[in-house]
Amino acid sequence: MAEEKFDRGTALTIFGTDRHEDLVALAVSLVIALLVYLYV
Amino acid sequence: MVYTQRTPWTLIMGVIMVAYAYLVQSGALAGVIKYLGTDRLTGEMLTLGYTFGGIAVLIGLWQLVAKTAEGHIDYYLSTIGGVTFIMLIAFIVKWGLDPQMAQWGRAAQPALGFNFASVMNLNYVVMGIVAGIVIVNVFKVPGWAENGVRLSRLGLKTGVILLGALYSFAELQQLGKLSVVLIGVFVLGSVGLVLWWGARRNLPNSMTGVLSAGVGVCGVSAAVAAAPVVQAKSTEIAYTIGTILLFGVICMFLFPIVGKALGMGYITFGAWAGTGILNSAQVAGAALAFQPTGIETLKVAEIFNITRVLFLPIIVIWLAIWYVKREVGAKKVDVGQVLISKFPVFVLGFIILFLLSSTGIFAPARHYQGAYFDNSDKVMVKKDRSGKEVNNHLKDPDLQLLQKEGEKVKRDDQKAALQRLIENKKLMSIEDDDTLRGVVNAKILSKEGNAVLAKAHRAVRHTAAKIAMFRDLIAWFFTFGLVGLGMQITMASIRQAGGQPLVIGGIVGLIKAVGSLIVVMLLVHETI
Numbered sequence: 001m002a003e004e005k006f007d008r009g010t011a012l013t014i015f016g017t018d019r020h021e022d023l024v025a026l027a028v029s030l031v032i033a034l035l036v037y038l039y040v
Numbered sequence: 041m042v043y044t045q046r047t048p049w050t051l052i053m054g055v056i057m058v059a060y061a062y063l064v065q066s067g068a069l070a071g072v073i074k075y076l077g078t079d080r081l082t083g084e085m086l087t088l089g090y091t092f093g094g095i096a097v098l099i100g101l102w103q104l105v106a107k108t109a110e111g112h113i114d115y116y117l118s119t120i121g122g123v124t125f126i127m128l129i130a131f132i133v134k135w136g137l138d139p140q141m142a143q144w145g146r147a148a149q150p151a152l153g154f155n156f157a158s159v160m161n162l163n164y165v166v167m168g169i170v171a172g173i174v175i176v177n178v179f180k181v182p183g184w185a186e187n188g189v190r191l192s193r194l195g196l197k198t199g200v201i202l203l204g205a206l207y208s209f210a211e212l213q214q215l216g217k218l219s220v221v222l223i224g225v226f227v228l229g230s231v232g233l234v235l236w237w238g239a240r241r242n243l244p245n246s247m248t249g250v251l252s253a254g255v256g257v258c259g260v261s262a263a264v265a266a267a268p269v270v271q272a273k274s275t276e277i278a279y280t281i282g283t284i285l286l287f288g289v290i291c292m293f294l295f296p297i298v299g300k301a302l303g304m305g306y307i308t309f310g311a312w313a314g315t316g317i318l319n320s321a322q323v324a325g326a327a328l329a330f331q332p333t334g335i336e337t338l339k340v341a342e343i344f345n346i347t348r349v350l351f352l353p354i355i356v357i358w359l360a361i362w363y364v365k366r367e368v369g370a371k372k373v374d375v376g377q378v379l380i381s382k383f384p385v386f387v388l389g390f391i392i393l394f395l396l397s398s399t400g401i402f403a404p405a406r407h408y409q410g411a412y413f414d415n416s417d418k419v420m421v422k423k424d425r426s427g428k429e430v431n432n433h434l435k436d437p438d439l440q441l442l443q444k445e446g447e448k449v450k451r452d453d454q455k456a457a458l459q460r461l462i463e464n465k466k467l468m469s470i471e472d473d474d475t476l477r478g479v480v481n482a483k484i485l486s487k488e489g490n491a492v493l494a495k496a497h498r499a500v501r502h503t504a505a506k507i508a509m510f511r512d513l514i515a516w517f518f519t520f521g522l523v524g525l526g527m528q529i530t531m532a533s534i535r536q537a538g539g540q541p542l543v544i545g546g547i548v549g550l551i552k553a554v555g556s557l558i559v560v561m562l563l564v565h566e567t568i
Contacts (some may be wrong), residue, residue, distance in 0.1 A: 006190075014116075023198035025386050026392075029389055031153060032513060033402075036445070036510060
């Protein structure tokens with residue numbers, strides 16, 4: 001997968017920066033934690 | 041650029057997943073499930089099959105009929121095809137290949153003299169990564185799946201953050217101290233060794249700098265993070281990434297085999313993998329390959345990995361100062377700005393989940409490794425599936441054995457805890473449980489005596505439903521991330537390694553792996 005194939009993100013991630021990816025991972029985790037807390 | 045491709049494959053994979061879940065639910069696959077021994081997985085087969093299959097059917101239909109324009113919706117929804125592709129491979133490997141391989145391993149044991157599936161670690165983690173490597177290098181990842189494959193690192197990071205919910209203060213305190221010492225020595229040592237050696241071999245400062253970050257801290261991310269401060273060229277970053285990938289892939293497959301051959305436990309292996317392997321994703325891969333049926337090893341390895349990642353800003357500052365001293369005209373470094381910009385936010389997420397869990401919202405307070413203490417009759421006397429009553433109090437032969445071996449226990453607090461256990465036929469408090477766990481760890485009693493104490497421990501420790509759910513979710517996030525990671529390990533990127541950087545990186549990586557193995561075997565014990 002060549003890097004220049006994507007005009008957004010890199011060959012390793014769809015996000016523009018590591019920080020952006022970290023923040024999305026954090027948001028997804030908090031949503032999952034909330035759902036586990038409420039429904040399990 | 042429009043990313044959505046008009047393909048029937050997302051829809052087809054969705055229909056396969058839903059149909060599989062339906063066949064499991066209807067009992068049509070009961071014979072196959074019984075043959076493979078995967079009865080305990082039917083719950084996740086239904087939930088995941090219907091959920092991912094349903095989403096893929098909807099998005100697959102939309103991709104076939106809707107006109108897509110460039111934008112966020114196109115970009116993010118185009119990942120669904122790749123995510124479904126990875127999950128389908130994960131389903132096949134985890135629910136089909138893994139149990140089948142285990143059966144073949146057992147069947148061939150009399151002829152071969154060893155269980156090849158166990159010795160070669162042919163479990164779902166290893167086979168999932170290998171499947172990914174084979175797909176990308178032999179068949180090529182289909183164009184409609186490429187965007188989804190680029191989400192695998194997000195899956196791994198989400199898994200690490202959720203893992204924070206499973207630690208208790210006691211574990212983190214003990215593992216944390218150990219990891220800071222071990223990681224501190226090996227990270228700083230390997231960065232220093234690469235910098236020293238690179239200078240002696242007259243490598244460009246930018247090449248040496250970026251290689252030292254990659255070999256010392258956390259692989260690819262560290263190389264990319266350090267590149268701007270040492271003004272590394274893209275070819276130098278590529279050399280470093282190639283070296284790290286080649287070394288990391290070898291370690292990922294070799295570490296679990298060596299760990300099993302040396303009879304390492306969860307803690308020793310987790311500590312070794314977290315210290316000795318260069319890249320975060322491959323640490324997770326090795327830990328799960330070592331223990332595919334539980335996440336105790338992964339938990340230990342990730343503490344070491346996170347400690348290593350936390351060293352990243354410090355290493356970047358060190359490299360920046362080192363580079364400024366050696367290069368005329370290099371820009372001076374703003375330490376505060378580097379600390380803020382390079383701090384890995386997903387580690388903060390891990391800490392947030394740990395703090396949330398410590399408040400007792402996911403498991404009763406003072407849980408240990410996700411298990412909480414309850415010795416009330418409500419949980420000590422239960423009914424099994426057939427409705428028969430099962431009493432988990434210790435039985436007379438167990439009590440007689442403990443009574444007989446009691447004189448081996450010399451410490452007063454341990455003697456008192458053992459006496460209370462014998463009188464009440466069950467553990468009476470968390471403190472007694474902790475005290476007698478110390479007796480087990482110190483191997484004071486015979487093997488049979490320890491087995492009775494372990495039985496008493498299991499009877500009063502219960503896994504909270506929320507924690508059990510976190511464990512399942514974490515295992516699936518890592519499975520998704522690792523199959524996707526396999527699809528990113530291309531021979532082209534590994535071939536980028538070569539020359540002096542490969543020699544220096546390889547030898548320093550090897551010193552770190554062997555050195556950390558020796559230190560772990562000498563200093564780390566299975567007592568946490």
